[in-house]
Amino acid sequence: TERGEAIEKMLIAVALGGAVGATGRYLFAAQTLRYFGPGFPWGTLGVNIIGSFLMGVIVESLALRFQVSPEVRAFLVTGVLGGFTTFSAFSLDISLLLERKDVGVAAFYAFGSLGGAVLALFFGIWLTRVVLS
Numbered sequence: 001t002e003r004g005e006a007i008e009k010m011l012i013a014v015a016l017g018g019a020v021g022a023t024g025r026y027l028f029a030a031q032t033l034r035y036f037g038p039g040f041p042w043g044t045l046g047v048n049i050i051g052s053f054l055m056g057v058i059v060e061s062l063a064l065r066f067q068v069s070p071e072v073r074a075f076l077v078t079g080v081l082g083g084f085t086t087f088s089a090f091s092l093d094i095s096l097l098l099e100r101k102d103v104g105v106a107a108f109y110a111f112g113s114l115g116g117a118v119l120a121l122f123f124g125i126w127l128t129r130v131v132l133s
């Protein structure tokens with residue numbers, strides 16, 4: 001069906017973009033580890049900041065200047081940047097909430113995401129240790 005083909009094209013675009021983004025993240029992290037050593041997660045910090053910057057540039061460029069297909073948008077935003085860092089999507093969500101003047105919701109989302117993610121990570125570590133020990 002036509003709808004099935006559209007979904008298939010979108011999935012291919014996201015998958016290809018994800019491969020590009022994940023490869024970029026790996027290469028960036030490897031280089032920062034090589035240059036700065038393992039004492040601080042410079043690679044993760046770098047991709048989070050760079051990905052957020054690129055999210056702003058790409059989303060605003062597509063909104064103001066460039067008309068692209070939904071597949072190209074999905075390739076760039078969800079695929080490449082999502083593969084590079086999901087933090088860029090998080091940053092975009094926060095900025096959209098703040099632009100709508102939903103400061104309380106933005107704060108809840110920011111602290112809930114950060115705190116929830118860290119707590120979930122520790123819970124996953126604990127649960128895995130319990131199950132596998």
